[in-house]
Amino acid sequence: MNRIVKASLPVLLAGALAAPAFAESPAAALVESLCASCHGIDGNSATDEYPNIGGQKRAYLVKQLQDFRSKRRENEIMNPLAEPLTDEVIRALADHYSAQSK
Numbered sequence: 230m231n232r233i234v235k236a237s238l239p240v241l242l243a244g245a246l247a248a249p250a251f252a253e254s255p256a257a258a259l260v261e262s263l264c265a266s267c268h269g270i271d272g273n274s275a276t277d278e279y280p281n282i283g284g285q286k287r288a289y290l291v292k293q294l295q296d297f298r299s300k301r302r303e304n305e306i307m308n309p310l311a312e313p314l315t316d317e318v319i320r321a322l323a324d325h326y327s328a329q330s331k
């Protein structure tokens with residue numbers, strides 16, 4: 230799974246940044262393919278298992294994703310997902326989710 234995420238990330242990101250439909254939220258395509266299945270597109274999770282992250286503070290989201298990436302915060306689901314993310318992508322994801330309403 231990690232390898233797939235890593236391989237598809239540049240393609241997804243290039244597509245997201247190039248597509249005018251995503252101009253308002255460059256992270257939308259990434260969110261849709263990498264995060265929405267658990268956290269929802271707007272960060273309101275459909276199940277009890279996954280936390281709501283929509284409307285969360287941007288700096289907190291950036292820190293959590295960086296901590297998952299460095300494994301300072303350990304979680305078997307989020308660690309491999311965060312591992313290939315660059316700071317730029319993390320900021321874009323945090324922009325997207327912090328801009329949603331709860």
Ligand code: HEC
Nearest residue numbers: 263264266267278279280282290293294304306307310322
């Ligand atoms: C397969 C399900 C799944 C996917 C996909 C997923 N997450 Fe998560 N996420 C979780 C779980 C479970 C947790 C809770 C981890 C814990 O208990 O520490 C979590 C926690 C988080 C947190 C911390 C929330 C908090 O309140 O501290 C953030 C931020 C986050 N995820 C962002 C993302 C982003 C951005 C993506 C897409 C790149 C993503 N997640 C993809 C399952 C998922």
